[in-house]
Amino acid sequence: MSQLDDWVAALAAELGVEAEVDVRGLLDLARVAAHSVDRPAAPLTTFLVGYAAGRSGAPGAAAALCDRAAALARTWSVNPAGEPPG
Secondary structure, three states, X not given: OOHHHHHHHHHHHHHOOOOOOOHHHHHHHHHHHHHHOOOOHHHHHXXXXXXXXXXXXXXXXHHHHHHHHHHHHHHXXXXXXXXXXX
């Protein structure tokens, strides 16, 4: 187990989270959000995906939501005025 895996396991235990955490999937999502949207989008995106997955409670929800969020981030562009698509 890597230091990162150890950290995630310890943090999950501390927070009372009993779900499996797809560390690589979340890191990939954070990378896509940071590069396609804006760097601060990375932690906010992963937080919202985790929140939505927790509310869902469905098995595999986190992976499906990561895919949806990454797809949205990959298509995100900002117009010259700095406003999101709309």
